[in-house]
Amino acid sequence: MAAGLALHQNYWVGYALLTCILGFTLDTGGTAAQRAVLFATAGLVVLAGAALGAGVAGHLWLTAMAVVAAAALYALVEAVHPSAAFAARFFCLATAIAALDVPFQPSDVVIIALFAAYAWLVSVGWDMATGLWRPSTAPTLAAILAHLRATRGEGALFAGIVAVAVALSFLTGRLLGLPHPHWAVFAVVIVLRDDTQSSRQMMRDLALGTVLGAGAAVLYGALFTSPAGLMVGLTLAALVRWPGQLLHGALGMAAMAAFIILLLQLVGTLMHIPIHAAADRIVDISLGCGLSLAALLVNARLRRWLGWQS
Secondary structure, three states, X not given: OHHHHHHOOOOOXXXXXXXXXXXXXXXXXXXXXXXHHHHHHHHHHHHHHHHHHHHHOOOHHHHHHHHHHHHHHHHHHOOOOHHHHHHHHHHHHXXXXXXXXXXXXXXXXXXXHHHHHHHHHHHHHHHHHHOOOOOOOOOOHHXXXXXXXXXXXXXXXXXXXXXXXXXXXXXXXHHOOOOOHHHHHHHHHHHOOOOHHHHHHHHHHHHHHHHHHHHHHHHHHHHOOOHHHHHXXXXXXXXXXXXXXXXOHHHHHHHHHHHHXXXXXXXXHHHOOOOOHHHHHHHHHHHHHHHHXXXXXXXXXXXXXXXXXX
C-alpha cells in the first residue's frame, strides 16, 4: 500500500496484495528454502489466474467458462488442506479480477515476483528476529493424493454443484445488469465448503460482515475523498482484517468488504467516474449467498440419494 501511494501507481496494488496475502496463507513454516517455494507458488497461482483472466477478458462466455472452471478446481481441492483451498480461491479471484476489473499488464509479472519475494523476506526475517523458527506443517504429497482418491466421488459431486452455482450466480448477475456480477461468484467460492455447518456459518458471517463493512466504507469515503485518504483507509482495513477475524468471522468479512469498496472508490476517484460499490456489494453478496444455500441443499439431497453420509 505504501509503495502504491508513494509511486502514484495504484492499479497494480491489487495484484501485489493478492500475492502477499496468498503467500502468508500458504506459509506453513519450515526452512527458508521451503518457504521460498511456498511464496513462489503463491506468485505463480496469482500469475496463472491473472493470465487466464486476461486471455478471456472482453468475451462474456469465455469469461464465464474460465470462472466456472476455476471454481470447480477450488471445489475439488477444498477439503484436502486449507492451503490448497486458499490457493484455489485466489486463482479464481485473480481470474475474475483480471477478466472484469483490473487489466493485467506484462509489467504486473514483475510486480508479482517482487512482492512474492518481499513477503518471503518478511516471513523469514520475522522468525529470525524473534528466534522462534516455525517448523513445517505442510501436508505431504502422499497424504494429498490419498485424500483425493478416498473422496473422488464426493469431490466430483461437490465440484459439479459448485460449478453450477458459480455459473448461475455469474449469469444471473449479468442478466440483472449488476456492475460486479463476479462478486456473487466470490461469495459462492468463499462460503461453499464440503462441511455444511461451516458453510452456513460462513454465509452468516459474510452477509453480516458485508453490511457492516459497506456502512463503514461509506462513512469513511464521505469523510476522506482524496486518493491519499482512501489509500490510508485501505491500509487500515487490511491491517484489521485478521485481528477482526480472530474476534468474530463477521468482523473479518466487514474489513474485507470495506477494503474492496474503498479500493473501487479510489479507482473511481482516479478515473473521475461515480462508483456505487457499497450497494452493489450488498446485492451481489446476497445473490451469491442465496445460491450457495440452494447448492448446499442440493448437495445434501444428492448425497443421501447416493447413500453417502451427508
